[in-house]
Amino acid sequence: MSDGYWETVIGLEVHVQLATDSKIFSGSATAFGASPNSQANAVDLAMPGMLPVLNEKAVRYAVMFGLAIEAEIGRRSVFDRKNYFYPDLPKGYQISQFDHPIVGRGQVQIQLADGSSREIGVTRAHLEEDAGKSLHEDFHGMSGIDLNRAGTPLLEIVSEPELRSAEEAVAYLKTIHSIITYLGISDGNMAEGSMRCDVNISLRPRGEEAFGTRAEIKNVNSFRFVEKAIQVETERQMDILEDGGSVVQETRLYDADRNETRSMRSKEVANDYRYFPEPDLLPVEIDEGYIETLRESLPELPAAKRQRFESEYALGSYDASVLSAERALADYFEAVAACGDAKSAANWVQVELLGALNKSELSMSDCPVPAAELATLIERINDSSISGKIAKQVFDILWSEGGSVDAIIEAKGFKQVSDTGALEAMVAEVIDANPDQVQQYLAADEGKRKKLLGFFVGQIMKASRGQANPKLVNEILAANLDSAS
Amino acid sequence: MTATTLTALSEQLERGELSSVEATRDYLGRIEAHNAALNAIITVTAEQALADAAAADARRAAGEAGPLTGIPLLHKDIFCTNGVRTSCGSRMLDNFLPPYDATVVARLKAAGAVMLGKTNLDEFAMGSSNETSYYGPARNPWDLRRVPGGSSGGSAAAVAAGFAPAATGTDTGGSIRQPAAFCGITGLKPTYGRVSRLGMVAFASSLDQGGPMAATAEDCAMLLQVMAGFDPADSTSAEYEVDDYSGGLAADLSGLKIGLPGEYFGEGLDAGIETALRAALAEYKALGAELVEISLPRTHLAVPAYYVIAPAEASTNLSRFDGVRYGYRCDAPEDLLDLYTRTREEGFGDEVKRRILVGTYALSAGYYDAYYRKAQQIRRLIQQDFLDAFDSVDVIMGPITPHPAWVLGEKTDDPVAMYLEDIYTLGVNLAGLPGMSIPAGFADGLPVGLQLIGPHFSEARLLNIAHRFQLATDWHTRRPTL
Numbered sequence: 001m002s003d004g005y006w007e008t009v010i011g012l013e014v015h016v017q018l019a020t021d022s023k024i025f026s027g028s029a030t031a032f033g034a035s036p037n038s039q040a041n042a043v044d045l046a047m048p049g050m051l052p053v054l055n056e057k058a059v060r061y062a063v064m065f066g067l068a069i070e071a072e073i074g075r076r077s078v079f080d081r082k083n084y085f086y087p088d089l090p091k092g093y094q095i096s097q098f099d100h101p102i103v104g105r106g107q108v109q110i111q112l113a114d115g116s117s118r119e120i121g122v123t124r125a126h127l128e129e130d131a132g133k134s135l136h137e138d139f140h141g142m143s144g145i146d147l148n149r150a151g152t153p154l155l156e157i158v159s160e161p162e163l164r165s166a167e168e169a170v171a172y173l174k175t176i177h178s179i180i181t182y183l184g185i186s187d188g189n190m191a192e193g194s195m196r197c198d199v200n201i202s203l204r205p206r207g208e209e210a211f212g213t214r215a216e217i218k219n220v221n222s223f224r225f226v227e228k229a230i231q232v233e234t235e236r237q238m239d240i241l242e243d244g245g246s247v248v249q250e251t252r253l254y255d256a257d258r259n260e261t262r263s264m265r266s267k268e269v270a271n272d273y274r275y276f277p278e279p280d281l282l283p284v285e286i287d288e289g290y291i292e293t294l295r296e297s298l299p300e301l302p303a304a305k306r307q308r309f310e311s312e313y314a315l316g317s318y319d320a321s322v323l324s325a326e327r328a329l330a331d332y333f334e335a336v337a338a339c340g341d342a343k344s345a346a347n348w349v350q351v352e353l354l355g356a357l358n359k360s361e362l363s364m365s366d367c368p369v370p371a372a373e374l375a376t377l378i379e380r381i382n383d384s385s386i387s388g389k390i391a392k393q394v395f396d397i398l399w400s401e402g403g404s405v406d407a408i409i410e411a412k413g414f415k416q417v418s419d420t421g422a423l424e425a426m427v428a429e430v431i432d433a434n435p436d437q438v439q440q441y442l443a444a445d446e447g448k449r450k451k452l453l454g455f456f457v458g459q460i461m462k463a464s465r466g467q468a469n470p471k472l473v474n475e476i477l478a479a480n481l482d483s484a485s
Numbered sequence: 486m487t488a489t490t491l492t493a494l495s496e497q498l499e500r501g502e503l504s505s506v507e508a509t510r511d512y513l514g515r516i517e518a519h520n521a522a523l524n525a526i527i528t529v530t531a532e533q534a535l536a537d538a539a540a541a542d543a544r545r546a547a548g549e550a551g552p553l554t555g556i557p558l559l560h561k562d563i564f565c566t567n568g569v570r571t572s573c574g575s576r577m578l579d580n581f582l583p584p585y586d587a588t589v590v591a592r593l594k595a596a597g598a599v600m601l602g603k604t605n606l607d608e609f610a611m612g613s614s615n616e617t618s619y620y621g622p623a624r625n626p627w628d629l630r631r632v633p634g635g636s637s638g639g640s641a642a643a644v645a646a647g648f649a650p651a652a653t654g655t656d657t658g659g660s661i662r663q664p665a666a667f668c669g670i671t672g673l674k675p676t677y678g679r680v681s682r683l684g685m686v687a688f689a690s691s692l693d694q695g696g697p698m699a700a701t702a703e704d705c706a707m708l709l710q711v712m713a714g715f716d717p718a719d720s721t722s723a724e725y726e727v728d729d730y731s732g733g734l735a736a737d738l739s740g741l742k743i744g745l746p747g748e749y750f751g752e753g754l755d756a757g758i759e760t761a762l763r764a765a766l767a768e769y770k771a772l773g774a775e776l777v778e779i780s781l782p783r784t785h786l787a788v789p790a791y792y793v794i795a796p797a798e799a800s801t802n803l804s805r806f807d808g809v810r811y812g813y814r815c816d817a818p819e820d821l822l823d824l825y826t827r828t829r830e831e832g833f834g835d836e837v838k839r840r841i842l843v844g845t846y847a848l849s850a851g852y853y854d855a856y857y858r859k860a861q862q863i864r865r866l867i868q869q870d871f872l873d874a875f876d877s878v879d880v881i882m883g884p885i886t887p888h889p890a891w892v893l894g895e896k897t898d899d900p901v902a903m904y905l906e907d908i909y910t911l912g913v914n915l916a917g918l919p920g921m922s923i924p925a926g927f928a929d930g931l932p933v934g935l936q937l938i939g940p941h942f943s944e945a946r947l948l949n950i951a952h953r954f955q956l957a958t959d960w961h962t963r964r965p966t967l
Binding site for chain 1: 573581584585682684685687690797801805810821845848849853857
């Protein structure tokens with residue numbers, strides 16, 4: 001048996017925190033990082049007699065997601081109580097949706113590194129409230145409860161078990177991430193827990209239809225950890241199966257420090273959540289008009305944008321896919337491409353800008369260089385005001401000090417020398433100072449001359465501190481050297 | 486002398502014959518004298534009541550009085566009252582001071598009513614006799630050996646004993662109507678959704694409804710006018726216009742079609758009660774109404790359906806009482822499980838535990854379809870029975886209970902016998918309909934209630950039908966001697 005014998009079957013449950021200002025069933029704020037329990041009111045604390053009131057914005061966001069993945073929208077979705085006791089679950093039940101979710105069957109297209117794409121089914125997506133947080137440190141043997149997060153709206157997106165590798169799982173997650181951030185329904189901030197993922201994973205002999213026993217890895221919250229968790233869990237299950245053992249159905253935890261998964265509970269307790277329809281809330285009725293209005297208001301989605309980038313800007317599929325992955329990046333690229341040179345815009349954004357952002361660990365929203373300035377920078381290259389090399393210096397100044405491209409060129413005296421008189425003088429000087437090289441040039445054949453010409457260009461660029469217009473320098477040099485013969 | 490009805494008291498205050506402070510003192514005096522025997526009130530808020538009464542008198546002097554300004558009232562101790570203990574008759578909430586008022590409390594306060602205190606009830610409104618209260622049972626003022634009914638037994642006993650002209654109650658399966666009947670007062674359970682449930686501690690969310698309890702239909706109309714209305718903070722409250730409840734009270738009853746369900750007058754109904762009811766129905770005939778025999782064929786299913794649905798909802802509504810954030814917490818818990826187990830074991834009484842167990846069982850995997858789902862199906866059939874009946878009649882009348890008030894302890898060892906006493910009242914809650922109990926005579930010296938059931942949102946019509954009866958009879962004026 002080998003890797004080729006087993007097929008990995010993966011299904012993901014993604015919890016997306018919706019970017020509403022207030023909670024799903026109360027008026028408390030949802031901002032991240034507030035001091036403990038400062039964003040929990042009587043409803044969130046489950047005080048006696050308090051009742052939930054559904055946040056319409058959460059419904060709207062869920063429907064927008066449903067439309068984006070071409071899913072059936074539940075015309076009459078029902079909230080249910082999921083009952084269990086835990087100190088950070090104040091009511092003793094979570095309001096969720098069980099058999100009538102707001103978003104039904106849909107699908108997303110994922111892009112793989114080899115350029116291929118696959119369609120992955122989304123079983124359903126439903127609305128629910130988040131629980132609070134239990135804090136077990138700093139309380140001298142007791143536990144602290146922070147209910148700021150309790151009642152935060154979540155959209156739980158459940159995929160079909162159609163993913164077959166860590167790469168596909170990550171591609172699926174990135175696609176979901178890009179859809180929710182495009183729609184603006186979530187900030188998608190994984191470090192702050194705005195997008196969390198449970199991974200269901202099992203192995204089966206390739207060609208077999210029946211699924212193997214699965215393990216669920218809870219709460220993995222970065223793309224990289226999802227990838228690693230799947231890899232190590234696949235290996236773990238493969239080892240068990242190849243030794244003739246059987247996988248236990250259980251909940252596991254991914255430990256990033258040790259790069260391993262381990263069982264969360266020593267023995268699996270079968271939870272009976274006693275789901276039943278939440279009597280404090282009416283079913284959510286959604287009509288055609290509501291759906292149509294939202295459908296019309298949907299922004300261009302990542303897949304459509306990628307295709308448009310390919311056709312409108314003649315970008316390759318890789319460039320188009322990188323530049324369309326994030327809405328802020330795509331918007332930035334389009335603003336830079338307005339300079340009329342999409343190819344240079346794509347290069348500058350991907351190489352210089354993304355490079356600088358990565359190096360400083362900044363996101364697009366923190367980008368210090370306005371798109372209009374980068375567009376001007378490309379224009380100044382193209383109109384020969386500066387060379388590409390100088391442009392990089394201008395970019396560095398823009399990045400670290402701000403300002404405008406033209407002002408920087410002016411202040412630093414970067415403007416390219418395109419005055420033929422001045423260039424003629426420089427060329428004459430260099431030819432006079434390097435008679436040996438001139439002789440070599442004249443003696444050389446066509447192929448070698450090109451290489452030798454580079455030497456003279458370099459000398460002139462050095463003498464002009466990089467500001468000589470290289471195109472003109474080349475022309476004048478060639479003419480003068482040729483006439484020197 | 487303070488008047489015995491809310492309407493008459495309102496007129497006295499209006500005419501300046503009496504101040505709110507005087508009326509309040511008068512009621513507080515009677516509470517002081519007789520509550521020890523009746524145990525109808527858990528918490529008396531005398532000081533605040535007198536201050537509020539003085540403020541009401543000042544508003545009246547300034548010409549800013551409405552019909553309820555300065556009227557003393559009692560609230561069932563399941564309505565949250567800002568800064569005043571709201572116990573729900575349970576050890577679990579013996580120490581609970583809500584930082585907010587229930588919508589019902591806030592509306593009555595805004596209308597100028599003065600709260601005298603909080604009335605006794607079955608623990609979390611689970612009971613038909615008031616015997617499950619952590620504070621001991623309230624007593625029936627007509628016979629102190631007997632129960633006042635439940636769960637709003639404290640409110641009914643207090644109004645009958647003249648502790649206040651009116652009180653609020655809640656009705657999940659008869660909890661306003663049955664104690665009103667047992668104590669000889671008038672009580673109205675409105676259409677589900679007519680009165681906000683916000684701040685009314687939940688027993689069974691899809692059945693609970695707050696309503697007025699007073700001497701007369703006229704008084705109930707005045708209170709309901711203020712209590713009723715849409716509340717955006719209660720998603721199940723109805724965005725449906727509130728009628729003028731007092732305006733139509735006097736309308737003529739000629740041609741009124743009264744449906745009498747055969748199932749409500751059959752075997753099991755006490756002979757004394759039936760005699761009193763037949764006499765009341767004859768009175769309606771004399772008022773121009775027509776009596777029509779009808780059938781509510783699913784009546785016998787109301788008890789089993791109710792005792793699945795109500796405990797199921799209660800079992801999860803009461804999960805929040807876990808000792809973590811408020812209310813009772815057991816002493817020195819060893820760990821989380823111990824905290825949960827002992828807090829709930831020590832904080833809840835037997836009947837509450839029984840219903841949590843029944844409800845948890847009914848919702849469990851493998852039993853859900855057989856119990857909860859089936860009960861919901863039956864609930865729809867019961868509602869359909871009523872709707873079909875209202876195709877041919879305007880109102881349905883019948884008994885509230887098979888028997889008059891029983892002796893304390895008589896049924897406590899047999900919960901099912903006690904549950905079966907609710908047979909005539911549960912259907913109304915399952916169907917979400919409005920229902921009333923009005924005094925209609927006596928059986929063996931104990932008050933008998935006549936039940937009026939109307940279509941959804943027919944409160945104004947029910948009050949009119951009750952009021953015309955009360956103009957023609959004097960049962961509602963009878964008071965026990967204390």
